[in-house]
Amino acid sequence: MRTPRRTPDRTLLRDALAIAAAMIAVGASFGAIAIAYGMPTWVPFVMSTAVFAGGAQFLAVGLLAAGNPFAAVLAGLLLNARHLPFGLAVSATVGPRWRDRLIGSHLMTDEVVAFTLAQTDPVRRRRTYWLIGITLFTSWNIGTALGVWLGGATGDPATLGLDAAFPAGLLALLMPSLRDRDTRLVALLGAAVAVALTPILPAGLPVLCALLGLAALFIPRRGRTAPAGRPAFPAAHASGVAHARPDPVRQSGPAPGAETEEA
């Protein structure tokens, strides 16, 4: 590799800083929303430390506020089922030690997996996993605390524009994965189904019905490839905060044989 040895590490630190900034912002919107929805103060803190999954936290808080805890748990678990294949993918990076496995698993998020898999060297992968993971956990919780403070201090959510923070925070987490065409179709159809069913179903169920959006994959289109033939982890390579910075895959430079997820 021609690149000087220090450069990639500096890149990694810069990535970590960009992620931290983005996660503080999104975490703050989560914390403020939880308070604006009338949740007790401990709820966002317990969620951000114990669940530590942005999308599922927004989802759960929304459905809990709507008064449907069963839908909150079910939808949250469905949302987080993607961590199972993520775990398979980063297992070698996390390593065989039990301490690493137990702690490292909790740090696993879309962003961590994306940045880790963008690296090819095992040592660098490992460094990336832990640095990005710890950075995310820290900044997400700092952001949550900031949001709780802001949400509590203002009283009226509308004064800070907190009523807009909910869709904004969600979209920040969602947008990168929509770069994948099939994912975009599934998401659009799912959202349409949920909107259509909202007037007739009890709170919480329309969101679950969004799973019907997967039917979009079976709509025949000219020249489309089968889902199985596409690279795995469409969301992972670009999820979360990738909008705050260039694609991590391209950061690795022109190293020959570097495996990219956008094959």
Place this chain on the structure above:
Amino acid sequence: MLIAAILTLAVGTYTMRLGGVLLRDRLELSDRLQRLLPMTAAALLAALATTAP
């Protein structure tokens, strides 16, 4: 009720994270499923964003 729901979500999420890490050699997910799971997540989040209370 609130704490039970949150803890169930937390334990379930951690189990799936740890499960993948531990089962790497014993669990083979089809490419199709590996691709469907993140799409499921996108559909749920998009629905939540558009139907937000």
